[in-house]
Amino acid sequence: MRDEPQVGGIYVRLFLKDLKFPLRNSKRFLEGLLDQYLSSIAATHHNTQGSDLELPLLLSAALVSLLRVHPALAD
Template sequence: VGGIYVRLFLKDPKFPLRNPKRFLEGLLDQYVSSIAATHYDMQAVDSELPLLLSAALVSLLRVHPALADHVGYLGYVPKLVAAMAYEGRRETMASAEMQNENHVQSDGFCASEDEQKQASTQTPQERVRLSCLRVLHQLAASTACAEAMAATSVGSPQ
């Protein structure tokens, strides 16, 4: 991404980059498109890609905190907030459906161990949502990004 091998960067995030802004922009482009693929394709090709890219984004922003302002100016903050909100709404609807099914199916019996394990494991969409939250948390250190988060209206389409 942006001329940098992401896995190598994650092994040594303090390695001096030739063009950190280009790497940041490439990471953001790839990350947003991989989030969209995970949201809209229930069987994503590589569900670990958004997690890898978010780890690289967080590491890059920790090493180069001034780049967070650049993210705010590029307009990625509303996209990330909207992705989190979309997944949150979807998760809420899915959990409500599951509760309704469990209420209808429960005749006083406890759920089996397999059902409890399945409920405790995270779906790829949930893991992507958490990775998005980590990126937003790192971006919140920037005043420009924090203002962009505050100005983002989740109810309206972006």
């Protein structure tokens, strides 16, 4: 689990497996996902060595899933 992406102490892949996981602070999780997504897109765009090409896709899937489960966050 060392190389697994996590946001706010929550492993992104585990969140995607269990969307009903009770988040302590869903807004903070959303902000963290957005921040990491933008960073991963920038790293991919600039072709930074060691950038994970699957990370932006994983983070975007988590963002969409989070907003589906917690639609109030979209306001």
